Amino acid sequence: MNNSCRGCGAKFQTFDPNSEGYIKVENREKSTLCERCFKIRNYGEYQKITKKNEDFFNILKKINETKDLVLLVVDVFNINKNLKDICSYLKNNDIIVILNKRDVLPLSVKNTNLLAYVDSMGINYVDKIVISTNKNFNFDSLMHMIDSHQKTKNVYVVGYTNVGKSSMINKIIYNYSDSNLDVTTSILPSTTLSNVNVEVNDGLTLIDTPGILDDGNIMNYLEPNDLKKVLPRDEIRTIVYQIRTKQSIFVEDLLRVDAEMYNNLTFYFSNRLNIERTFNKTDKLSKLKKYDLIVFENQDIVINGLGFINVTHSGKITIYTLPDVEVFTRKALI
Ligand SMILES: Nc1nc2c(ncn2[C@@H]2O[C@H](COP(=O)(O)OP(=O)(O)O)[C@@H](O)[C@H]2O)c(=O)[nH]1
Ligand SMILES: [Mg+2]
Incomplete structure (x- = not known):
């Protein structure tokens, strides 16, 4: 029996339906997902939970105690201003910068230009790559890159909420692993609540993290229906x-x-x-x-x-x- 939900990482509890990790007593033996993950996945029903960023900074400090490789996932449509601050916690880790959601920017935009932009972010990185999780773009190169830089089996996936960390991990499992255990993703911030370890193969375990909440992001102030409009799903027509x-x-x-x-x-x-x-x-x-x-x-x-x-x-x-x-x-x- 697991102690935490394999979808969002929350610790299971059976007493408060409105708090994270709730699972009905009768499901405790048979289910590996909490009620919230079950509802997001099966009914597209969202229950908003707001995490404190303090927890996330503690996770970063823990990562910094290891030598593990870090994948910093960035939404290329909404590149955050404060990425440098996240990285300042990770002095002991090699960082690969991953620009995700390539599909939403016009095809005419050159990937080399997007990569050149990474240099202006003030981050110490060992490698950088443009990917699209939705279009399954550049994942073979990403896997090679991870392989050539990882020092241990564990590789952490960090970044702001909603940049596609969990979706990227699911795509890697889908492409490169026999496992059918996927983590929970959604349009709402704070879907992932605690670290979730996902073993891809004997040499690689990806660790999904909750991600840092960005107070200045408009997503925090919109209802799910508006969120769906604001989040680009297809290539933007400028x-x-x-x-x-x-x-x-x-x-x-x-x-x-x-x-x-x-x-x-x-x-x-x-x-x-x-x-x-x-x-x-x-x-x-x-x-x-x-x-x-x-x-x-x-x-x-x-x-x-x-x-x-x-x-x-x-x-x-x-x-x-x-x-x-x-x-x-x-x-x-x-
Ligand atoms: N257009 C587009 N949307 C994406 C891509 N990757 C993730 N998303 C969407 O971004 C939202 C947040 O994804 P999620 O994986 O939960 O983000 P996380 O909070 O970083 O784990 C979801 O609605 C995903 O479908 C991508 O490559 N392209
Ligand atoms: Mg997530």
């Missing part, structure tokens, strides 16, 4: 606006962008989000949190978790979005 006069562009009720100078804005957002522009003065969404940004030539404005806007020329751009969502500029990704 939308380019040539700005010649004062105008506003709206992404549903989530974002307003005001621009007034000679400029070109390219929107990288999920295809399921409705984007509209107006040339008329309007108050719509002007009550949301306002950011007055000075943007330089060929920079991106990132609205954490929602998408990004590439700006061709320098100028002033005003952004309105939900209160706790982080907005920042960066050197253009593409």
Whole structure:
């Protein structure tokens, strides 16, 4: 009998249905999954659990006590600003940076450009690779890379929540192992609750971790139905606006962008989000949190978790979005 759920890593308990690891007494003997994992997998029903990041930093400290290889998984559509901070906990470990979700960026984007961006993140890494879990892209190369850098059997998988850590592990099991034990994945942050060891073969055990929650990510503030719209599932069709006069562009009720100078804005957002522009003065969404940004030539404005806007020329751009969502500029990704 297992003590913890093989889907999310939570310790089993039989007394509180609303806390992690709950399993009915009658299922305790026969099931290896907690109720929550069972419901996510069978009914697509989500029960949101919020983890404290403190737990995650303790996991990182434990990893740092080993010499094990670390796979740092990054969502290429939403590259987090603070990856350097995660890595600062892992001074003793070799790190491979994995840019996942390649499929959502346009095919025309060169992987070499995406990889070049990794250098600007300030991380000490031993290797880097672009993959797509959904499209099963580059997994043979990834396996070779892991093989050539791993020092012990254990390899940790870390990163922010929702970047696809658990999905990547499942794909590796599916491709390279006889095992049919998969870990739980979902569109909600904090699906994985504790470390889960997954033995791929005699020489490799992948250790899935809960992942760090990003307070500035819009995903934390949306209901599952909106989440489904915001998370891109297919290749993004970019939308380019040539700005010649004062105008506003709206992404549903989530974002307003005001621009007034000679400029070109390219929107990288999920295809399921409705984007509209107006040339008329309007108050719509002007009550949301306002950011007055000075943007330089060929920079991106990132609205954490929602998408990004590439700006061709320098100028002033005003952004309105939900209160706790982080907005920042960066050197253009593409
Ligand atoms: N488009 C796309 N979505 C992905 C990819 N990998 C994972 N996802 C989705 O990202 C969400 C989070 O995945 P999950 O594995 O639970 O992330 P984790 O929190 O890092 O373990 C799920 O909705 C996955 O289907 C990918 O390569 N492409
Ligand atoms: Mg996970």
